[in-house]
Amino acid sequence: MPLIDLPVEDLRRYRAPLTEPDGLEDFWSRTLEETRAHDLALRAERVDVGLPLVEVLDVTFAGFGGHPIKAWLTRPAGATEDLPVVVEYLGYGGGRGLPHEHTLWAAAGYAHLVMDTRGQGSGWGSGGATADPVGAGNATPGVMTRGIEDPHDHYYRRLFTDGVRAVEAARALDGVDASRVAVKGISQGGGIALAVAGLVPDLVAVMPDVPFLCHVRRALDVTDAFPYQELAVYLSVHRERVETVLRTFDHFDGLHLARRATAPALFSVALRDRTCPPSTVYAAHNHYGELTAERTGTRPTAEMVEYPFNQHEGGQQHQLARQLRWFADRI
């Protein structure tokens, strides 16, 4: 891929046209309230995976609708103090996989909770273990259009809420310092992290890499790559519902939720990324925390790391090394 989006100078100062729906905050506060009416139902069972240096727990908690959501918690074996915890969300189609895949943050001395993604986990990698027990109307394959006719029914209402509950679960676990929780994720994981950053007020750090689900209306104009393509396919069939569908998605646009974030952030973007085009990532970055600034007078910092020659793989291990250093400086 050559460059496919605005010149980098324009990206850095890009201001997105906002399409926030009325009542966005109400929508989310009611959603979380309903969810919290269910008990968190937290369970955490020790798993032996043959790694003497790392302790692994198989975690279950109640997400949206009280549905059971799986996660892996890893931490240094034998750690006695309460540790900061990094909550991680996964890319589109993946699942939490096997526990030995997630040992780096434990090796770095932290607790690490990887949340499984409901109903996904069968597209690549080692598989997931969390159902989405909610059916849907007509939908294009994949989850992008499940329940698309109404924000209350939409898949991402459930998944983002699971993400908030994952933070609550992490805080409730033994050996975790509930005052030092970070969220992170790549692609869809980055989109969830941004959403959670806008919905949970007291995180210590946010690390979204090449986040998906930001500035969706523009994404549909500049890319036809999977998985945004699922939306385009749906709209190519249901030609009469374009505005309804886009309006639903406005409730889940990372751009809108990121404006409400309060914690410092380390973003990354890839300039040849057709999956999550750079202008959509910059849109979330450039508006990050701006409503918090209006409300409190203080805007959270938001650094951006650019990978000029990468496609959606982004910075990969280079970015991870950077996050380890950046996060250590903040804790």
Added chain:
Amino acid sequence: MPLIDLPVEDLRRYRAPLTEPDGLEDFWSRTLEETRAHDLALRAERVDVGLPLVEVLDVTFAGFGGHPIKAWLTRPAGATEDLPVVVEYLGYGGGRGLPHEHTLWAAAGYAHLVMDTRGQGSGWGSGGATADPVGAGNATPGVMTRGIEDPHDHYYRRLFTDGVRAVEAARALDGVDASRVAVKGISQGGGIALAVAGLVPDLVAVMPDVPFLCHVRRALDVTDAFPYQELAVYLSVHRERVETVLRTFDHFDGLHLARRATAPALFSVALRDRTCPPSTVYAAHNHYGELTAERTGTRPTAEMVEYPFNQHEGGQQHQLARQLRWFADRI
């Protein structure tokens, strides 16, 4: 595509290795029994689509689990006698669309019921209107792997049952001759038609074109084309569940249900079809009604039309012309 499967001489005499699960008939008879515990809840409302020659009804009936399933019924405007009815099922990803799309069988003097496909209808065409209100565990995008861990949970248990109920709905409608019901469909629609042919004892004709969902185990060996590919992707992730998954699918394999069919059939096959490879179609054809023959001494006829240079599009309008003649001869 050049020829991708066995030489045509071998196809014609191909005998598939059968992998029928124990209790297949019990599984289905219990499924239908449970379904029939719900009222059929049939509704049919006249729709004005600006076609003076054709009357259109928007039909709703209770499918699997009592869930509402939509359909279009068309028939010659002003017909006074009870007409034979052709029940049609749709290809993968499609929906019942708009009513004016389905006027040919009415123009030919029949009633015609097109069943919408639950949860699909957003991949191509003009859209569907029927939800699948049942959630699922981890699944690959699409419906092939929804509920794949257990035959009772699997998507096709619901959809095939809807197909049986569509026949019951057709029979219950005014102006229909309940003793003259045929089923038909292309690709997934053909797979449903074969399943219904094995589950409903008193049809007058079955017209499956390039049917999907037949001899699935072989299909996975000889093609990687969508949508069989959904299963392969699932199994490439869930490496430990291969036999479980294939066993689930054995309950829905058109090959196994076709053996129980009783009505005369007109099949078609395309010799360059990578979506539904010809050996999988021939498998269903060559075993068609063989259990009925064992049980009753009479084997239903099963003609096959070969399209040697076609891919999955098959015979298209040529086959439709043939069906009109063949069906007229039988009614």
Added chain:
Amino acid sequence: MPLIDLPVEDLRRYRAPLTEPDGLEDFWSRTLEETRAHDLALRAERVDVGLPLVEVLDVTFAGFGGHPIKAWLTRPAGATEDLPVVVEYLGYGGGRGLPHEHTLWAAAGYAHLVMDTRGQGSGWGSGGATADPVGAGNATPGVMTRGIEDPHDHYYRRLFTDGVRAVEAARALDGVDASRVAVKGISQGGGIALAVAGLVPDLVAVMPDVPFLCHVRRALDVTDAFPYQELAVYLSVHRERVETVLRTFDHFDGLHLARRATAPALFSVALRDRTCPPSTVYAAHNHYGELTAERTGTRPTAEMVEYPFNQHEGGQQHQLARQLRWFADRI
């Protein structure tokens, strides 16, 4: 495909640079005059296709050069009054196919004439039955470059003339109301419809969908998709003939002929259409009937339906439903 052309706001007001050749009207009036020197030689034979509701006639008439051109006429069986007639032209590579494919407009109460396309009809669908008895110089495969060295020899001179003669044939048939003739078509069919709309003065309606052959010079700059690609391939070989070839095509550009149209039009465009890029469709729409306005003071109306998420398939059945309503309002 993401958006590939101008932003939609610019499309709506796009004014194309015109490259009308001198003598365009003379060229066409002489062409039609020569054609009309041949007798129309109209024949129409009843065909039994097993559809009691629809009467089908196999029509032959003399097109350009007096060559025999085939068509299907369908109309409600037993209709006694003279009916309005819709003349339809076909997409690139297709043929008139089988008569049962064309029953919708009859079901809607109209006569319907589908003109076969000379020399095409073997690329998709059910086949054509009309030869193009004229040879050509060196040409790229396909018809775009046949006779490209001189407008008098070019394939589209023959085909557009056939299109005009199809209207004359429709008018001459029994049971048709010659004062109420509409033309329509998709892609190439839409291009022919626009050409005929500029060449025949007394039509009642024009319905071009995603029309091909409009603003060809721009199309060559913004797309490399088939079939415009045929021209680009020719010019990549015959590097010395660029202006000659483009000049030939100027005689057949739907943009130039549409300026002379007199009947009200209902266009459709797909914003992700790489085959017939939206700016080329808007070019024809935005100039539609402007010369008629200059000459008569009255400009025919031209509505446009936009399909923002569709590729070349455009509105499909949704647009057809719209045409049925729009046409009924006008008749």
Added chain:
Amino acid sequence: MPLIDLPVEDLRRYRAPLTEPDGLEDFWSRTLEETRAHDLALRAERVDVGLPLVEVLDVTFAGFGGHPIKAWLTRPAGATEDLPVVVEYLGYGGGRGLPHEHTLWAAAGYAHLVMDTRGQGSGWGSGGATADPVGAGNATPGVMTRGIEDPHDHYYRRLFTDGVRAVEAARALDGVDASRVAVKGISQGGGIALAVAGLVPDLVAVMPDVPFLCHVRRALDVTDAFPYQELAVYLSVHRERVETVLRTFDHFDGLHLARRATAPALFSVALRDRTCPPSTVYAAHNHYGELTAERTGTRPTAEMVEYPFNQHEGGQQHQLARQLRWFADRI
């Protein structure tokens, strides 16, 4: 491409099932007789192309139907004796191009006549200059299906006849030794060369490289590559004409004509060739001259050069070097 056809050991002894039509020899003798009823109308005009070492003539002669066919003749400038002549035919879609492209055989001391291909010459390269003034029925783009309904109307009847006439033209030119004429060509050019080898009794050498148009029925089974694909597309549309079409092509199958060849041949084949699969080339080679052997007791030699890792490009310059040596040994 990995190997796509039979193992090489099987290729070397492959015997094709023959499908020669009755009356094949009559068909061709009558065709040539009709053609020779037209005067050869040979013209040859000196062209200055700025190459002091090579003399170039722009040749025109009457091919099938008396139609004018163009060719380039090149020979060493200032040669005074009568030279052997190599007649070359061109690959599918190409034209004779510019005269300076064809100087190698002149540099080697021979006369060289490159025949243009009627109606082609606009797909790649530098262009052709010969029209095909004969129209056709419905056809897939390209020439493979022009006139396919009847061998008398088929394009290759005209082109192969042009090929025979090119030999006659070469012999009639000044400075050529009419007793030493060879034919050669790559792909389609090789197919023409084989046909001419079967139709002209007194050639001195035949050099077909990766010849097209041999054992067409098998080619359709083992490849879907262009240009055999044109036939497959035609038959996928005209589903009812399979045997008619294949029968027409039997008249032009290089396999059938090669059996009648009399001159020694140097073939080449590429084992990864999907365009002209190796079994189709070996079919022509393994049957080469076998009828001549029956009739005369002497079978012409036929060497084969295998390129095991090449696709349709075959031996390219390596094969040309080989031909230069092989031909020099024979003259």
Added chain:
Amino acid sequence: MPLIDLPVEDLRRYRAPLTEPDGLEDFWSRTLEETRAHDLALRAERVDVGLPLVEVLDVTFAGFGGHPIKAWLTRPAGATEDLPVVVEYLGYGGGRGLPHEHTLWAAAGYAHLVMDTRGQGSGWGSGGATADPVGAGNATPGVMTRGIEDPHDHYYRRLFTDGVRAVEAARALDGVDASRVAVKGISQGGGIALAVAGLVPDLVAVMPDVPFLCHVRRALDVTDAFPYQELAVYLSVHRERVETVLRTFDHFDGLHLARRATAPALFSVALRDRTCPPSTVYAAHNHYGELTAERTGTRPTAEMVEYPFNQHEGGQQHQLARQLRWFADRI
């Protein structure tokens, strides 16, 4: 990809035709002797990568020609006893990357040495740091054909020798139990591991996953996928050197070296792997250690794990989990 190779039953008993060059063992013993004439020049420097649980050393040792080769050594921080060590080789185009990528085997309580690949490391991932200071003749891009004219000059002579020296370096490092060394790798890494298993007599375990470079002659027949394709491209150009090139590669074929292996092995294979076709993996497996059996009467065990629905990604984390268990059982 559907199945592309032999049926699985045939794979399991597949016996490859062997093409071992004369003097294979001499070739390798002389190569290692020459290499060992250079001092090992081992250096290992502590690197701080912010992982309190894992100690990382940046290792350099002298490989083939005494050239400096880089590696990462990781082990549990603060381990005091001598640990078993796993030496890992990398896939084609990758490099040793960043040290935090390689912490799993340390987390499992072992030392782990990841050898960088000379001259590669710029195709994917996080990069390499080892030059290949040897030039080459004409070569296709990539390393497969560098020095292909003579086994002494070939790239894999250098790389396999580096692999042997990596074992020697691992044994010479502090804190390593030199009697418990395993080798492993995926794809090219698996090919190197097999070669090292045949060249180093006293390993405790060998874990090749979907190994590349095995039964190369067959691989060229059944796949055209990268990187075997590099060889095919070379041979398509250098048409005269086929046997020379294949003969060179025979010296590096994992099949030939695996016959000499002495340690127990755990293989894995993917049945839809076009990059390293399953028959080539089974060839190495089925001949594994057979010469050792001849010489010593004892054949090393060789287990095979099949992944029936995977392409070249193979078992991924599932296989890694299996290796952790299998290796723990053996140590």
Added chain:
Amino acid sequence: MPLIDLPVEDLRRYRAPLTEPDGLEDFWSRTLEETRAHDLALRAERVDVGLPLVEVLDVTFAGFGGHPIKAWLTRPAGATEDLPVVVEYLGYGGGRGLPHEHTLWAAAGYAHLVMDTRGQGSGWGSGGATADPVGAGNATPGVMTRGIEDPHDHYYRRLFTDGVRAVEAARALDGVDASRVAVKGISQGGGIALAVAGLVPDLVAVMPDVPFLCHVRRALDVTDAFPYQELAVYLSVHRERVETVLRTFDHFDGLHLARRATAPALFSVALRDRTCPPSTVYAAHNHYGELTAERTGTRPTAEMVEYPFNQHEGGQQHQLARQLRWFADRI
């Protein structure tokens, strides 16, 4: 490909941002000085290729580092006067091939020296015969990134120097008029020709067609086609070295060296060329000789031939015909 770069009007006046490294001229003058410290070691041996009209010599000379570089010299057999000589460089991946491929310029009455490309010659065509005996650090397959960390180590330092030495070799050969030397080449060959034109002061003509290696920084932004893609892949892995790598390439950018050219030039450009985008070609053209103009007051002429419908194949034989005329006018 549709148009992919600036509108043609903008291309014609496009001024590139220059990124010439300091000391560019010193870099090159020192490089040539070091090279000339090696004897030219010229050898030229007569080869019999069976072409009586053309004499062929197999030439070897010392290029960069004194490494032996191969070339073919062809000239009219028996020519007695000293002839102008055309030195030709080759496209990426190709080699000098077989001598009979290069006879046109001899047929036109000139001497012609085709320089082989070190280390390439195995990607297409008939092969090369020149090694690159210099190793490299980590590199992406291909030569673009060999030695990319330092301009002194970079592959193109060696190759461009070979290009200069080829001119010196041509001048030193018998039968050549050293005062009439032209350079030419297509793609990479055009890039070398431009570099040589900037490094050798007394050429008579320069003929670069669709030159590669010009305005590389822009090329990376507007295309992802091979071979520029090699650089992009390298930078996607070595994310931390972007500026170092681009800085290295600045030393070899044809744009920078073309500014120093002194001889008249005939360029060609293809407007649909994704391999060497037209703005990069125009960049070199529009700056051609501008420093010479500053220094001497005289700017060499630079004509441009545009091929508006061609991709990277450009003008092919049409351009060659043009060069023959243009060069004849200049000599």
